Amino acid sequence: DVKVTQSSRYLVKRTGEKVFLECVQDMDHENMFWYRQDPGLGLRLIYFSYDVKMKEKGDIPEGYSVSREKKERFSLILESASTNQTSMYLCASNGWTGEQFFGPGTRLTVL
Amino acid sequence: QKEVEQDPGPLSVPEGAIVSLNCTYSNSAFQYFMWYRQYSRKGPELLMYTYSSGNKEDGRFTAQVDKSSKYISLFIRDSQPSDSATYLCASNFGNEKLTFGTGTRLTIIP
Numbered sequence: 001d002v003k004v005t006q007s008s009r010y011l012v013k014r015t016g017e018k019v020f021l022e023c024v025q026d027m028d029h030e031n032m033f034w035y036r037q038d039p040g041l042g043l044r045l046i047y048f049s050y051d052v053k054m055k056e057k058g059d060i061p062e063g064y065s066v067s068r069e070k071k072e073r074f075s076l077i078l079e080s081a082s083t084n085q086t087s088m089y090l091c092a093s094n095g096w097t098g099e100q101f102f103g104p105g106t107r108l109t110v111l
Numbered sequence: 112q113k114e115v116e117q118d119p120g121p122l123s124v125p126e127g128a129i130v131s132l133n134c135t136y137s138n139s140a141f142q143y144f145m146w147y148r149q150y151s152r153k154g155p156e157l158l159m160y161t162y163s164s165g166n167k168e169d170g171r172f173t174a175q176v177d178k179s180s181k182y183i184s185l186f187i188r189d190s191q192p193s194d195s196a197t198y199l200c201a202s203n204f205g206n207e208k209l210t211f212g213t214g215t216r217l218t219i220i221p
Binding site for chain 2: 004031033040041042043045048050058090097098099100101102103104105107
């Protein structure tokens, strides 16, 4: 079974803090994705990566950056957290078949 | 116009009923179609994955794609209370980012 894990299920941070969200997949997938999910807005793509050290902006990259130093690990970074970044963050990965598998999500609250 | 449109519901049906969930899409280049189930406060779980037009069945679930009308459907037979969740449709061209519908919240009433 494909396994995508995320470092935290729940996180509370203060405005202005630097926040790291980590994602690890164990299926040797090439592609990894970060989404945020908000009520009424659905899933929105923040960044994705096709390979180590490669990154592409998604639909809402402002205020975020990413890092992919190893194939299995994809990190999302909030350089200076703001209250409008309070959301559910979901990591996903897929291989050559295109089926995309998600992690359990991190619910981030920024106070 | 969103590339993938989905009625948000909520949809409530009695246990044992057949459930029909639907999406439309606008990009005729989409080739792959997926349905995800998401329980409250959990990540989406891949339910069905289909390529191009046609039907695919897996147990009580049937996914249907009609590319001529750009219509995606998921049918759930003999619905159970454990099927209560939000269902998300998604599409892409191939091995890259997905475009999602906003999800339909489904409740099965015992």
